[in-house]
Amino acid sequence: MASAPSITYGHQLDCAINAVRLASKLCQRVQLMLKASEKTDKSDDSPVTIADYGAQALVAWSLQKEMPNLPFSMVAEEDSDDLRKSEEGKGLAAKITALVNETISAEANAGPNSLSQDDVLALIDSGNSQGGSEGFHWVLDPIDGTRGFVGMRQYAVCLGLLHHGKVVVGVLGCPNLPQKRIEDADGVAESASKAGTDGVGVIFAAERNQGAFAGPLSGNGRPGEQLQLGDSQDFSQVRFMESYESKHSDHDFTAMLAAKLGVTQSPLRLDSQAKYGALARGDAAINLRFPHKSYREKIWDHVAGALIVEEAGGKISDASGAPLDFGKGRWLDLDRGIVSATPTVYKALLQAIKEVEVQPR
Numbered sequence: 001m002a003s004a005p006s007i008t009y010g011h012q013l014d015c016a017i018n019a020v021r022l023a024s025k026l027c028q029r030v031q032l033m034l035k036a037s038e039k040t041d042k043s044d045d046s047p048v049t050i051a052d053y054g055a056q057a058l059v060a061w062s063l064q065k066e067m068p069n070l071p072f073s074m075v076a077e078e079d080s081d082d083l084r085k086s087e088e089g090k091g092l093a094a095k096i097t098a099l100v101n102e103t104i105s106a107e108a109n110a111g112p113n114s115l116s117q118d119d120v121l122a123l124i125d126s127g128n129s130q131g132g133s134e135g136f137h138w139v140l141d142p143i144d145g146t147r148g149f150v151g152m153r154q155y156a157v158c159l160g161l162l163h164h165g166k167v168v169v170g171v172l173g174c175p176n177l178p179q180k181r182i183e184d185a186d187g188v189a190e191s192a193s194k195a196g197t198d199g200v201g202v203i204f205a206a207e208r209n210q211g212a213f214a215g216p217l218s219g220n221g222r223p224g225e226q227l228q229l230g231d232s233q234d235f236s237q238v239r240f241m242e243s244y245e246s247k248h249s250d251h252d253f254t255a256m257l258a259a260k261l262g263v264t265q266s267p268l269r270l271d272s273q274a275k276y277g278a279l280a281r282g283d284a285a286i287n288l289r290f291p292h293k294s295y296r297e298k299i300w301d302h303v304a305g306a307l308i309v310e311e312a313g314g315k316i317s318d319a320s321g322a323p324l325d326f327g328k329g330r331w332l333d334l335d336r337g338i339v340s341a342t343p344t345v346y347k348a349l350l351q352a353i354k355e356v357e358v359q360p361r
């Protein structure tokens, strides 16, 4: 008996790539003109900019335009509450609407002013799905690493697709990431100021069981370079990555882990899921995230990057080795932190975590 054909998600991958490219264009426009007044602070003290909202609206618009006949469910970070409450919020909503329309007319061959302010607020709120382990759900972080975005460092537009709780498509748009392998922290800092120029801006894309690919963010179609991780375990040569912000991941704990493994190179500190892309193309062999104890992870911070790492041949799990379960709603419950690495290094890393007694604070 012939076996059932396996499901592929090629059309959804193409649509996700187009949506991420469009939203990345909006982010690049805003980064050129960002002012403090266009940034608000949410109740968790994280910043949000007109670009976060605009990118969320554009991804929702683009996906629905390209797949009009499919039911649409999206789990996304932002909502329009703060844009409806105050005069200041309404002013931001008007700016976001103008920005979304400008980007659509410049990049997507649509007429100017094609979306009203209400349309844009509704698109932002279309990201309010609770997700879960049944059916299809898009998962979006319109800007991951907003602090990096504001600080002219790294950030990423991160879009994934869940099918029955498993990630089947993952796309990362990284406008400030160098297209060449990162050799040192200074090089990557410099690249962020050259966004939009030759050699800067990368898109990573993966489909389950079909591999992970990278290529220039500018341009069309699927990125062409397949990523396949090597697997050396020479810890004197291995470099690890972690958050730029020590508030987001415990740098003291990771330093202890690295010492236990015999890693001597200093860490590469980057904002956002750009780290997952950098791991998948071999810029570093380990990515460590140990948030402080009170922090609860959300699925949009890991869905797209996790598939890109796995399809490049890497491993990802929580700190106990348990797989990340993205099918439980908007939150991601896990043991202590999230680790990803090349396969042999990953095994040694889990062992080192067991042996290091002190827990992240």
Ligand SMILES: Nc1ncnc2c1ncn2[C@@H]1O[C@H](COP(=O)(O)O)[C@@H](O)[C@H]1OP(=O)(O)O
Pocket: 046, 047, 077, 141, 143, 144, 145, 146, 147, 148, 242, 243, 244, 245, 247, 248, 249, 270, 271, 272, 273, 291, 292, 295, 301
């Ligand atoms: N207190 C916090 N601890 C850990 N992560 C945080 C905290 N506040 C925000 N984040 C999120 O951490 C991620 C950035 O990761 P990194 O530190 O690796 O750059 C982002 O998703 C960011 O949200 P946001 O998407 O709003 O930027």
Ligand SMILES: [Mg+2]
Pocket: 046, 047, 048, 077, 146
């Ligand atoms: Mg945020």
Ligand SMILES: [Mg+2]
Pocket: 141, 143, 144, 145, 300, 301
């Ligand atoms: Mg995020």
Ligand SMILES: [Mg+2]
Pocket: 052, 077, 141, 142, 143, 144, 145, 146
């Ligand atoms: Mg975000």
